[in-house]
Amino acid sequence: MAELRARDQLRPALPAPASSVRRQFMALGAVPLSLGVLAIVCLLALTQGAAPIPVLSAVRIILASVPGLDSLVDASTEPEAWRRIVLDVRLPRVAAAAVIGATLSFTGAGYQGVFRNPLANEYLLGVASGAALGAALVIISPLGTGGYGFGPVPLAAFAGGGLTVTAVYVLSKSAGGGSATTLILAGVALSSLLSAITSFIMIGAGQRAQPIFAFLFGTLNISSWERLAWGAPYLVVGGAIVLAHGRVLNVLQLDEEQARQLGINVSRAKFTVLAASSLMAATAVAIAGVIGFVGLVVPHVVRLLWGSDYRRLLPLSAIVGAVFLVATDLVGRTIFAPQEVPVGIVTAIAGGPFFLYLLRNRRMAHI
Amino acid sequence: MTTLVADDRRTDRSAMPAPVEFQRVRVRLGGSAVLDGASLELRAGELLGIIGPNGAGKSTLVRAATGIVPLEEGEVLIEGRALRSYSSQALARRVAVVQQLPEAPPTMTVAELVTLGRTPHLGFLTRESSRDRAIVAEAMERAGCVALAERALGTLSGGQRRRAFVARALAQEPAILLLDEPTANLDPHAQAELCLLLRSLVHDGVAVLAVVHDLTLAAAYCDRLVLLDSGRVVASGRPAEVLTEPRLRDTYGVLVSVITHPDTGLPVVTPARGAITAQRAEDVDG
Numbered sequence: 102m103a104e105l106r107a108r109d110q111l112r113p114a115l116p117a118p119a120s121s122v123r124r125q126f127m128a129l130g131a132v133p134l135s136l137g138v139l140a141i142v143c144l145l146a147l148t149q150g151a152a153p154i155p156v157l158s159a160v161r162i163i164l165a166s167v168p169g170l171d172s173l174v175d176a177s178t179e180p181e182a183w184r185r186i187v188l189d190v191r192l193p194r195v196a197a198a199a200v201i202g203a204t205l206s207f208t209g210a211g212y213q214g215v216f217r218n219p220l221a222n223e224y225l226l227g228v229a230s231g232a233a234l235g236a237a238l239v240i241i242s243p244l245g246t247g248g249y250g251f252g253p254v255p256l257a258a259f260a261g262g263g264l265t266v267t268a269v270y271v272l273s274k275s276a277g278g279g280s281a282t283t284l285i286l287a288g289v290a291l292s293s294l295l296s297a298i299t300s301f302i303m304i305g306a307g308q309r310a311q312p313i314f315a316f317l318f319g320t321l322n323i324s325s326w327e328r329l330a331w332g333a334p335y336l337v338v339g340g341a342i343v344l345a346h347g348r349v350l351n352v353l354q355l356d357e358e359q360a361r362q363l364g365i366n367v368s369r370a371k372f373t374v375l376a377a378s379s380l381m382a383a384t385a386v387a388i389a390g391v392i393g394f395v396g397l398v399v400p401h402v403v404r405l406l407w408g409s410d411y412r413r414l415l416p417l418s419a420i421v422g423a424v425f426l427v428a429t430d431l432v433g434r435t436i437f438a439p440q441e442v443p444v445g446i447v448t449a450i451a452g453g454p455f456f457l458y459l460l461r462n463r464r465m466a467h468i
Numbered sequence: 469m470t471t472l473v474a475d476d477r478r479t480d481r482s483a484m485p486a487p488v489e490f491q492r493v494r495v496r497l498g499g500s501a502v503l504d505g506a507s508l509e510l511r512a513g514e515l516l517g518i519i520g521p522n523g524a525g526k527s528t529l530v531r532a533a534t535g536i537v538p539l540e541e542g543e544v545l546i547e548g549r550a551l552r553s554y555s556s557q558a559l560a561r562r563v564a565v566v567q568q569l570p571e572a573p574p575t576m577t578v579a580e581l582v583t584l585g586r587t588p589h590l591g592f593l594t595r596e597s598s599r600d601r602a603i604v605a606e607a608m609e610r611a612g613c614v615a616l617a618e619r620a621l622g623t624l625s626g627g628q629r630r631r632a633f634v635a636r637a638l639a640q641e642p643a644i645l646l647l648d649e650p651t652a653n654l655d656p657h658a659q660a661e662l663c664l665l666l667r668s669l670v671h672d673g674v675a676v677l678a679v680v681h682d683l684t685l686a687a688a689y690c691d692r693l694v695l696l697d698s699g700r701v702v703a704s705g706r707p708a709e710v711l712t713e714p715r716l717r718d719t720y721g722v723l724v725s726v727i728t729h730p731d732t733g734l735p736v737v738t739p740a741r742g743a744i745t746a747q748r749a750e751d752v753d754g
Binding site for chain 2: 349354408
């Protein structure tokens with residue numbers, strides 16, 4: 102111990118670079134800070150809207166509905182209408198927004214890690230267009246939009262998204278050895294084809310195309326506990342797989358040759374993360390339709406704030422993504438109330454200029 | 469009985485396999501053979517310099533030694549075992565590589581980069597231990613980039629960047645270190661610093677193979693040189709044996725003078741002005 106101290110004294114004390122101090126401070130507080138912001142945004146979303154509800158009442162109603170806490174918290178004095186609005190209308194929607202936002206950002210970070218490309222996102226490999234076509238086919242079919250929560254539409258969207266990613270993967274593998282560029286090109290090409298088919302269907306469907314529009318703009322209006330519960334297993338399993346690859350994703354930020362020379366089985370790691378991310382993205386699209394920009398913007402914001410270590414980037418992207426989508430959905434349903442703006446439109450309107458601002462920031466060019 | 473054991477030990481040592489052995493290695497890239505039956509070995513406790521004109525197959529040799537390029541013929545042995553029999557992780561624990569122009573995100577810090585060198589020693593879900601961090605710190609110290617630890621790679625000079633990647637390779641704790649033109653684009657001071665680092669690694673028992681373009685520098689620091697031309701080994705041996713005027717004229721297509729350094733006795737290769745002898749194979753191909 103004494104020896105160590107003596108050595109330290111011999112070495113000239115280097116002033117710690119300001120950036121490092123700031124980074125360490127930010128890293129320490131990152132998770133509690135972002136979780137705190139998430140809690141505040143969720144509370145706002147639960148209490149604001151066509152019928153404003155006092156924050157304390159909302160908290161009491163939610164706590165009283167939790168088994169085990171109901172004996173401690175008394176919500177019997179709260180109006181039944183408030184209870185209904187908070188528990189049956191707003192809570193599932195806020196939960197869906199949080200889960201979808203978290204999923205899209207998380208998978209966005211995963212895709213960007215695999216492709217070493219800041220523009221990569223969940224829609225690049227055709228998840229969105231495949232899911233949209235699947236949904237469109239079911240909506241115009243005799244099955245229709247079906248049940249409110251667990252209907253055939255999300256299943257078809259899920260199948261469409263999953264099938265498209267698989268097709269893109271197989272096509273690029275046979276065409277160009279499955280390099281990242283070939284994969285992206287195949288994804289873009291197949292996406293365009295499928296989107297064209299979807300547009301064709303919508304032109305022919307006339308009035309019945311309305312639900313397809315809703316799907317394409319993304320909506321959390323139809324989200325329900327059933328749908329979330331249905332998607333949960335895919336999200337949990339996919340999320341665990343991607344999270345476990347955090348350190349591997351760090352190594353993959355070097356070029357492929359270096360990653361291999363550091364002992365990483367590059368093609369297996371990439372395939373695993375891609376498959377898990379695509380499963381999650383397809384689930385998210387099946388639940389809430391096509392919501393753009395979240396997966397692109399949020400991971401970049403997290404990188405700027407807290408650095409690009411994937412072991413931190415992935416969980417923080419999920420939390421910040423949840424904040425972002427809960428907030429944009431709140432804006433979407435209150436700004437022109439009672440008229441509701443689809444959340445996908447709000448994310449693009451909010452995310453686009455913000456992204457351009459980031460691009461103007463020189464630091465962006467280094468990502 | 470005791471003598472027998474001692475004898476056994478002696479035979480064992482003499483029979484100890486070379487860290488890297490290339491056996492008639494043939495590699496074809498884009499239709500043409502880049503390595504064409506190259507046989508050479510990196511011996512224990514030596515700094516081996518690979519020299520040769522552009523396109524001779526030097527970089528491919530480094531890449532072949534880590535299984536990055538597939539062999540069409542021949543075999544690469546790492547410590548006596550076929551390269552194919554190693555898992556990529558097991559190989560990365562023995563062999564570290566410093567590429568010529570490695571890519572990394574410009575925002576990544578030097579410390580983060582060097583820490584990645586611990587990858588082959590970590591399990592899938594394990595985090596770096598305090599021992600790993602100590603090894604990373606030592607690697608940075610040795611490669612002279614402690615003061616750069618928190619700097620982003622995008623802000624470094626060419627020499628600083630090279631040191632960071634060397635530190636990453638050292639963090640792998642390799643028995644074998646392969647470097648592709650480690651002294652390219654470095655000023656004389658930085659070149660000497662790097663060569664001295666390689667010498668100290670050799671002293672510690674690491675077998676080092678470096679592709680070097682500067683023939684005089686190679687002669688000054690390498691124990692042996694291997695001269696490659698068109699994917700074949702033209703000559704190998706001590707620097708003074710390999711660097712002869714006629715041989716350099718034939719392989720590089722340029723007239724040079726090889727003189728003996730008055731103090732060290734090592735060969736110094738100096739160019740003669742305007743003395744290109746003939747078009748080289750590479751220029752004709754191009």
